[in-house]
Amino acid sequence: AASGPGPRLRRAxxxxxxxxxxxxxxxxxxxxxxxxxxxxxSGSWGxxxxxxxxxxxxxxxxxxxxxxxxxxxxxxxxxxxxxxxxRAGCPPLxxxxxxxxxxxxxxxxxxxxxxxxxxxxxxKGLVKTKKR
Numbered sequence: 358a359a360s361g362p363g364p365r366l367r368r369a370x371x372x373x374x375x376x377x378x379x380x381x382x383x384x385x386x387x388x389x390x391x392x393x394x395x396x397x398x399s400g401s402w403g404x405x406x407x408x409x410x411x412x413x414x415x416x417x418x419x420x421x422x423x424x425x426x427x428x429x430x431x432x433x434x435x436x437x438x439x440x441x442x443x444r445a446g447c448p449p450l451x452x453x454x455x456x457x458x459x460x461x462x463x464x465x466x467x468x469x470x471x472x473x474x475x476x477x478x479x480x481k482g483l484v485k486t487k488k489r
Contacts, residue, residue, distance in 0.1 A: 375472075376398075376468060379468070379471055379472060379475060380395065380397070380398065382475065383395045383407070383411060383471060384396075386410070386411050386414045386415075387407055387410040387411055387414065390406070390410035390413070390414075390422065391406075391422075391423070392404065392406050392427045393406050393407050393410045395407055397464065398464040398465075398467040398468040398471065399461050399462055399463070399464040399467065400461045400462075402462050402467045403430070403460060403461055403462055404427040404428075404430055404433060405429075405430050405431075405432075405433025405434040405436075405437055405456065406425060406427055406433055408433070408434065408437035408438070408441075409422060409425055409433050409436060409437045409440075410422065411437075411471075411474070412437055412440045412441055412444070412445070412474075415444070415445070415478060415483055416440060416444045416445075419440045419444055420436060420440065430456070430457050431453060431457050434451075434453045434456045434457065435453050438451060438453065441474055441477075445474060445477045445478055445481060445483075446477050446480070446481065447470075447473055447474045447477040448473065450466075450469060450470050450473055451466060451467075451470050
């Protein structure tokens with residue numbers, strides 16, 4: 358039997374590179390939207406507007422972004438999550454109640470959701486990825 362450490366199965370860049378890519382993608386897609394400045398996967402998403410802006414950038418006919426208010430957190434999260442499920446086929450991984458309970462969302466939860474949304478948008482052909 359073989360002994361010693363097993364082979365290292367890491368993609369170039371690993372999880373940190375994926376996280377950085379998704380953060381930059383989110384920042385680029387939401388640039389120019391009022392009340393949105395994506396700097397991280399926690400506080401930047403606290404009002405729900407970053408989720409709304411990200412979805413609006415793909416589905417501008419889904420809702421009127423200019424009518425949204427940062428203080429209407431529950432409405433913003435509900436709108437974003439329902440739009441993601443209906444238009445992108447993204448499963449409801451986050452609960453509105455959980456998001457409004459804390460003033461700053463959990464970064465791991467937001468990152469996981471954005472990662473899944475990205476995957477769903479790629480599957481629908483709305484996001485182009487580089488061929489390997």
